[in-house]
Amino acid sequence: MANTLYRPLLQTLTIHSATFRFARYYGKWMHRNPAKVILPFEPKDNVQLRKEKVIELDSDFFKKTPKKETIQKSIAETSEESLQNKVNFKEVKDKKETLLKKRLFYLSQKKVFDDKNEIIYEKLKDNDSKISSLFVKLKSKKERLRSNQIMVEGWRMIVDGLEAKCNIQYILFSRIEDLNNLRPFLPKTGVQIYKIPYKEMELWSDVETSPGIVGVFEMPTPEQIRRFSKPLPLQFLCDNIRVPGNLGAILRAAVGVGCEKVLLSKGCVDIWDSKVIRSAAGAHFRLPIYSSIDWEEMPQHLPSDTSLFIADSNTDFVENETEETSKVGSEIPVLPYYGVDFASLNHVTLIIGGETESVSEMSYRLGVNSNGARLHIPLQKGVDSLNTGMAAAVIAFEIRKQLTQAAAKAKRDRQAAKY
CATH class of the missing domain: 3.30.1330.30 (Ribosomal protein L30/S12)
Structure with missing residues (x-):
């Protein structure tokens, strides 16, 4: 009874299965890409087929059994090849270990280059x-x-x-x-x-x-600094430079003009601050710098024949000055920066004050004791002052110009005297 009921269902499934199988293979047949389709009515003379190379094998080839010597030779060759691979692998491994030990030794010795002149890191x-x-x-x-x-x-x-x-x-x-x-x-x-x-x-x-x-x-210490040219008889004295960028600009101007050295009083920003180093653009490595000098020790860093000048935009002391500072500063004469004959001087010390603190009383007292002068940069109406780094550069390059012109004139006079 059950077989009678399920027989139509099984027949239906069998028919559908055969249909699906036919459709699957039909699809594969339709997507073939034959080299050429030969039609029954086409003359055989027009048929052009690509000739393939046919490898002919002797029918007895498959019946032959390899000889014992051949098998042993094949096994020996395989064993020798395997042994050779093991030897090569061991050589490569030993070579890598040797290179690694050598590299670790170079690193421990802080060597920079290896045997192939490659940088070790x-x-x-x-x-x-x-x-x-x-x-x-x-x-x-x-x-x-x-x-x-x-x-x-x-x-x-x-x-x-x-x-x-x-x-x-x-x-x-x-x-x-x-x-x-x-x-x-x-x-x-x-x-x-x-x-x-x-x-x-x-x-x-x-x-x-x-x-x-x-x-x-x-x-680096001032004694370790390597100079690339002979410096000018000129040095900067920085007084209360608190802004890192300003100090860096002053150091950069000092290197550019060819200063002999730079002195920093106590109260200046750290000379090795990262902002100072960046704004100085390498000046730390090309210029002797003496930092954190007490004012009591400052005269010891000044040559005996130096002439002292103060870069000062405040010429009348009417604002933002204490009574004592105003009194001491007023005792120092004021000159335009281009009105001094720097070429006639043996050595020049230029004091540069900070923008926020300005020139300190100690700088003015040093100027009075050294018979110094204040240098003024005339500006357009409505402009109070320049950035400290810019003011230092203006005055320093005026000094350089006068010294260079004097040296060139002396050279021409010597050459003229020979003839």
């Missing part, structure tokens, strides 16, 4: 304790002085330090091309180089867009 991951502890020290003024280290950002400023033969201790970078820019200037040994992710560099950078490379130098 160690790749570090995010939040490595070496980097975080190093940056924490460099960010603190107290720790900088204790460790005697300074940090500069950007490969150009690192090159300035390397050209000045300053001792570099660490290089941290993110991009290989920045490191390769330092290649001609790098020492052979003594530097630890680390590659860290750029986002880590951004985290510790003092600028909005990190240059991607940082150099850590041993803090």
